[in-house]
Amino acid sequence: MVLNGILAGLVGITAGADQMAMGSVLFFDKVKIDDPVGAISVHLACGIRVTLGVGLFGGLAGGAQIVSQLNGIISIGFHFHHRARALHSHQVHHGITGF
Secondary structure, eight states, X not given: OTTHHHHHHHHHHHTTHHHHHHHHHHHHHHTTOOOTTXXXXXXXXXXXXXXXXXXXXXXXXXXXXXHHHHHHHHHHHHHHHHHHHHHHHHHHHHTOOOO
16 A cells, blocks of 8 residues: 555656656757756656655645755755766776766
C-alpha cells in the first residue's frame, strides 16, 4: 500500500510529460547546454515542477508546505552544484579530459 502513492505519481505525470519537458528543452537549447537526450529537462525541470506540486496540491498543501518544498529544491541544488564543481576541479587538477 505504501507504494501506491509512488505509482500514482508515475501514472499521473505521464499524461503531460511531453508538454512539461518541452519548454525546458527549448530553454536549455537556447542557453547552449548540451543535453542530447533531454535528461536535464526530464529530471531537473520536471522534478522541480512536481516537487512544487506537492506543496500546492498535496495533503498538507499551503504556504508552509510550499516553503518546505522550496527549501528542499534549493538545498539539493546547492549540493549538486558543489559536487559538480568539486568533480570539475578534480578533473582539471589531474588532467582528466573527455568529460
